[in-house]
Amino acid sequence: MNIPESSLPRIVIIGAGFAGIALAKKLRNKCAQVVLIDKHNYHNFQPLMYQVATGGLEAGSIAYPVRKIIHDYKDYYFRLARVSNIDTKSKTVSADIGELTYDYLVIATGSKTNFFGNTEIARNSMQMKTISQSLNIRSLILENFEQAVLTKDTQERNFLMNFSLVGGGPTGVELAGALAEMKKAILQKDYPDLDISQMQINLIQSGDRILNTMSEKSSVNAEKFLQQLGVNILKNVRVTGYDGRTITTNSTLCIESATVIWTAGVMGALPDGFEEHAIDVRSKRLRVNEFGQVNGHTHVFAMGDIAQMESAEYPSGHPQMAQPAIQMGNHLAENLERLMAGTQMKPFGYFDKGSMATIGRNKAVVDLPKLHFHGFFAWFVWMFVHLFSLIGFRNKIMVFLNWMYNYIWFDREGRLIVRPFKKKVFVSFTSDEV
């Protein structure tokens, strides 16, 4: 990888997500050479990806060049690479661009969509874990409408105008809300030759409530908001198959849907090379101790979505969200310093600041540790927190102005099919980059 030798110990961080960037920033000037590896040359702000998918924001507004973050840090290197294997014996990382040895290794590779082994669903449905995938969803929504205007066959039209979101977590809920607003504000105007009232948005949840990691009050309010927007909420329904045309479920219910977006689960994006005892089989996450060290290793750490730090309060690890990742990144910087200095590391403690989800214009739900609220104020808080959390002054301004514009004009001008999805779907099976 052409990294110069250094007299300082080398810390290799794999992944420039919330955890990786938090750690990299804190390690600045800390008597170590740092190599940050990611398969993209940008950090992206996952919580707003659904707005890229629905044309409300441009991709560039929620992504930030990694090199810009670290360019004036001393003895820091970024490498654009896909890591394939870790050899903890020889302390070597293998990637598509070569190999690299480390003194300390931090795995922050995040999570990817979990189809629970159902290859048919994986092949036919959309996911939204990368910017490319978000842009694919955007293209597909619009391509379906462009196709719907071409046919007189009502059944075919309804099929093309049927959108199904599998999974009632924040991503599914936020996408459903955004699609419902797109229906009213954009699609109705843009496609006067279609009967847009026939557009159906289904939110399919296997459990008995949506947003089941939030308070019951928030679940109820989110559901109410979605119903106001005309979203069909199907609870206690488990999707068992999707052949590109028909969704089958564990009940007699079948849905003809041209677009299925799968947000029903994630699993660790695990590089090869770890022993069985280090991995949680079900979640594909790396089991780490309270210091973040991967089971059985002293110089290998994991943090963020990929790390499963089991505790009394979080028996199956922390929630796979931005907050635990950022806090782990910050904490690990201090622990690495302690480890390099030969002093005792400190256990990680997660401070739960709460969680929130937005459903649409003036509609959000917020759970603070001791307070749950919803509606306009919650929506305002949601916007403020997300704007504040974005990296970069330009991105903040761009997102803020787009939101203002979209709010005032009921519009989303990002409805551009820059890279058609349907035409080259054949490539998408071989690469998540298309």
Place this chain on the structure above:
Amino acid sequence: MNIPESSLPRIVIIGAGFAGIALAKKLRNKCAQVVLIDKHNYHNFQPLMYQVATGGLEAGSIAYPVRKIIHDYKDYYFRLARVSNIDTKSKTVSADIGELTYDYLVIATGSKTNFFGNTEIARNSMQMKTISQSLNIRSLILENFEQAVLTKDTQERNFLMNFSLVGGGPTGVELAGALAEMKKAILQKDYPDLDISQMQINLIQSGDRILNTMSEKSSVNAEKFLQQLGVNILKNVRVTGYDGRTITTNSTLCIESATVIWTAGVMGALPDGFEEHAIDVRSKRLRVNEFGQVNGHTHVFAMGDIAQMESAEYPSGHPQMAQPAIQMGNHLAENLERLMAGTQMKPFGYFDKGSMATIGRNKAVVDLPKLHFHGFFAWFVWMFVHLFSLIGFRNKIMVFLNWMYNYIWFDREGRLIVRPFKKKVFVSFTSDEV
């Protein structure tokens, strides 16, 4: 194409570029059914495309949804389609989505890159006529630098950091200037492990001056500006080949260059079906009379880049730029009205407002009919005119703010490899959409 029958005559416009949109807007409420066809669902502002290619602007800021322009016009239809053939006998347009008959047909398909039959150059070099192609250039520039940091071989590094622009017209000049500014402001900071002074930007022009459609004074000044920015200007050099590694020329000069962007010529993007006498063989443009009617046809028109309206002043047709296209679109709306009303059409007269090119920060050249000027004021005028010409309030704001940001901070945050180009170069040979 599922267009309803109408009692009004049907005008089919192929192409939503400057000419097509100008015409479509003017035809509003003019006793005709209008069908606008384009292979993209957006109009794009070609003059700023080089800023998308060099990371200064996001693609969404220079593109505008076609449906939004026409959505409240009565009896107007948009179809996303690639037209393959025109049958003027049966008055039928054939496209990938089906056929459509017309009463009046307007060809406004614009132009595409002309490699003058050199397939080797066509295969190995980049072009910049669509947003996808601009984004490919952006990715390739950055991918080359990411690759350059991986090698210790100086020759290989220099090869990867060598950028050659073939063609000294406005596109080549503006790209050269933008690349030179990227070198200084971005690449030098982002790649501290590279010796960026080794990055070479070559502007190769077959004639003896760049910007040869502008005044001699402007050519000289543009050349001076480019030299200040460190661009190598090679005049009287004709590129004869490029195998992906080495550029060969009509002299002994050879250049090892990883990136060749071809802006040395365009030709009409001509649909099949026209007789020989209607086509100019060399330029692949449709020969039209002073009313815009294609040679030998009364109900078929052409305008913009694809139209060659020969006159004493413009013996080989108007320059292929935005201004003639917009003026032809506006003029043809009136002529179509006259034709439908059975009155005499009026000949088109082009009012040359002048031309301009920007080279970089505070550096531009402007030719007005009676005045040529350059420098800061010219640059200011260039910005004002381009901002003013963009369609859409949001786009104007976004471009303005990005320019402000880039100017103040010497930055271009669009340096994101969202769709890697090198990895899937194999697809790009089969589609211009990749």
